[in-house]
Amino acid sequence: MKFSDELTEKLLVTANKIATQKHMCAIKNAFTALIPVIITGSFCTLITNVVCATEGNGISLGKLPGMQWLSMFTDWFNAANYATLNFFTVAAVVLIGLELGKLNKMQGFMPGIIALCSFVSCLPSFVEITNEGAVIQVANVIGKDYTASRGLFLGIVIALVSVEIYTKLVTSEVMKINMPDSVPGNVSNSFNVLFPSMVTILICALFNFVTTKFIGMSLYSIIYTFLQTPLEKVMQGLPGLLILMFVSQAFWSIGIHGNQIIKPVRDPLLNAAILANTDMVAQGIQDISKLNIINMSFWDTYMSLGGSGCTLGLVIAILLLSKREDYRAIAKLETAPAIFEINEPMIFGLPIVLNPLLVVPFILTPLVTGTFAYFMTKIGFAGVCVYAMPWTTPPILSAWLSTGGSIGAIVTQIICIVMAVLIYAPFVLLANKAQDTQQ
Template sequence: MESFVYKWQDRLMPIANKIGNQKFLVALRDSFIGTMPVIMTGSFALMINAFLSDLPSQFGWESFTSTFQWLVDLNWIIFKGSIPIVALLFLFTFGVNIAKIYKTDTTSAGLVAIASYVITIGNSISKTFMLEDTISSSLGKMLESVDGLTVNGNELGVTISGAIPIEQIGAKGYFTAIIIGVLAVMIFCKAMSQNWTIKLPDSVPPAIMKPFLSIIPTAIAMYVVGIITFLFQSLTGELMINWVYKVLQSPLLNMSQSFWAILLLVFLNKFFWFFGLHGGNVLAPVMASLFGVTMLANLEAYQAGAAIPYMWTDNSFGAFVWFDAIGLVIATFWQSKNQHYKEVAKLGILPMTFNIGEPVMYGIPIVLNPLIMIPYILTPLVMVTVAYFATYFGLVAPVTQNVTWVMPPVLYGFFATAFDWRAIVLSLVNIGISTLIYLPFVKMADKQQEV
C-alpha cells in the first residue's frame, strides 16, 4: 500500500506543480482572491440585513426590523459598492496580476482592463412595466412621442440611453471580463515591452513619466478591443457579453451544478491533499470561475428578492463538506487509545473549530497515511452527496450568503443559507457521518500501536 501511495505521489507532484505554477492560472486565482476584502464587506452587510429583516419576518417580528431600518438602509448602500460591481473589481485585480507577470505598469494595466471591458458592454437599459388597464390610443401616441418610451397594449417599455446596465458589471459579466481582461492587458503589456511609448527626457519625474509611457499601449489595447466589439456586433447583431453569457458562461455554470461534476471536484480536492498537494490551490481557478460565480449570482438574486438561480456554490462546500476531517478528531476523543492521535486531536480541535485543518493533516498525519486514505476520501464524498440531495429536494435552502471560511461548522451552514435552521440539522448529520466513517479506522490505528 505504501509503495502504491509513493508511486502516485511521484506521478502527481509534477502535474499539480505545473498546474499550480501556470502563470495565467495563478493570475486568475490571485485576482479572485484580490476582490475578497470588498466582496466580504458587501456579503457581511447583506448577511446583517438578513438577520435584521428576513429572520425576524419568519417570526412576525416586524417591529424589530422597523427599529433597525436605518441600519438596513445603510447596509444596502454599502452593498451597492461591492457585489453588484464585482466584474469591475475583478478586472482591476486581473489587470494588475497579469502586468506583474510581464513586470510592467500594474496600475495602468488594471485601468486598461476596466476600460476595455466597458467598451464591450451595453450603453442602455430597457424595462417593461405592466399598466393596470389598456391605455387609450391618444395617450399611447403621446407616450410614444417621448424618446425612450414604447407602448404595446398595456405594456409600457422604457429605454434609458447612455447608462451602464448594472447586471453586466456583476456576476453575469465574469467570463467576458476574463476574456477581455486577458486580451486587452496582454496587448498593453506587449506594447510596453516593445517600447511603443512616448519618449520623455530623463528630467521628468517618475510619477509623471509612468502614465505618459502607458498612453500609446493603452490606446492600442482599447482600439483593438473596440474594433473587435464593433465587428462582432455588426456581424452578429448582439453584444459580445450577451453572446459569451449565452454560449459559454451559462452552459458551463449549469454543468457545474451536476452532482457528478461536484463529486469529481470533491474527490480531486481530497486526492491532491492526501499526497501533500494543496487541493484548494490546484483547483482554485476552476472553483472560483465556476462556483465563485454561482455564489455571486445567488447573492445578487437574494438581494433582489428573485428566484435563486443556482443550487450549489463555492460556499456550499464550506457550509457542508470541507469540515469533513472533524470526524477523525471526534472519533479519536471518543474511542481511540492511540496516544499520538489523542495528543494531535487535543492540539488540533481548536483550529479545526475554525476550519483550519493543517495541524491534524500533518500531525496525525493524514497526508501520505495509507490507513487514513480511504476515510479521508470517502467521508467528503458521502457528505457532499447528502448535502447535494438535501438541497436538491428542498430539505434545506440553497446557499445565498458569502460567509468567511473561518466560520465554525454548523454556524457556517446556518449563516450561509440565510438562517435556515434546517442547515444546522444537515451540518450535524454530516458531522455524525464523518465520525462514523472514521471510527473503525481510528480503532485500526489502536491495533497498529499495540503491535
C-alpha cells in the same frame, strides 16, 4: 518504480504546472483579495433581511412589535450591498489586471486600468426596460448584469487578454515615445505607455464591435451563453461538484494544497453562484428552483467541516476510539483549530498525507457529506446557502448564517458531522490494530 510512486510524481508535476501558470495565479490571487468584498455584501443583505425587514415571509427582528423603526437602516445596508456585490466584476477585473501585470513585470497600476477600460469598452452602453408593455432604451448607462456576477467571465477573459496585449506592446518598445531627460519621470512613463494603452483598448473595443455587427451577439452574450452558462450548469450538477472535490482531495493526499490548485476554477464559479443567490434574496426571490444549491458557502458548510476532508469527524473519532497516544495528542492539539476549519496539524501531523490508511476516508468523507447535503437541500429540508461567510466560521453557526437561519440546514450539518465520524471510525480502529501489530 511502483505505480503509486509514478502517480504521485505525475500529480506533483501537474500541480506545479497549475500552481505556477501565471493566468491561474492572477485569477487565484484576485479572488483571494476579494473575499472581504464578497462577505461584506452578503453581510449587508443578511442584516437587511433578518434585522431591518418589516415585510415578507422570512423571520426578521423588524417584524417584532415596536421594532419597525429598524427599517430606517435598510437604505444604509442596501447602499453597501450595491457597492460591493453589484460591482464585484469591476473589482475582479482591476485586481486580475494588476496581478497579471505584476507577473508580467509591468510596473505601476496601468495594467489594472487597462483591464478595466478594455472591459467597459466591450459592454453595451444602454439598458432596455419595459414600461407598460413598451420597451424603452436608456442610453449612457451600464447594466447591473455586466458589473455583477453575470459579467464575471467576460471580465476575466478581457482582463487576461488585454493585459497580455498591453504587455507585448510595451515590451516591444515599437510604440515607445522617447522624451527628453528634462521631462519628469512620471510624465515620461505616461507617454511611454500612451500608444500601447490606446491600441489595447481599441483592439478590445473593435473585437466587440465586429462580433456585434457581424454575428449579432456582443462579447458578453457570447461568453455568457457559450462559456459561463455551461460551466455553471456543470458545477450546479452534483457530479461536477464531486469531481472538483475529488481532485482537491487527491492533491491534498500527496501533500499539495488541493484547494489552491482548484481555486482558479472553483472560485469564479462558486462565488458567482453565491453572489447570484444573495442578489435574488435581496429581490425577495426564495424559490429553490431559481437559487443555486451549489455555491461557495455550500462547499464550506457541508464539505469542509473542520477543514479539507471533513477532518472534524476524524478528530472526534480519535478522541472517542483511538488507543494511540500519538493520534490522541495530535487530535487534542487540533480540537480548537478544527472548530475554525483549520486542519494542517492533522494533515501533516498524523499524517494523513501519503498515509494509505487515512487517505481513503479523507477523500471519501466530503463526497458523502456533500451528496447528502445536496439532496437534503434539494428536497427543501435544509435551506439554500444564500450568504457568503468567512471559511473559518465554526460549524452550526456557519449553517445558520449561510442560509439565513434555516434550522433544517443546522440539522443537516450535524448529521454530516456524525456521518464523518462514522466514516473515519473504522479506519481509526484499524490504526489501533496496526500499532498493536507493530509492537
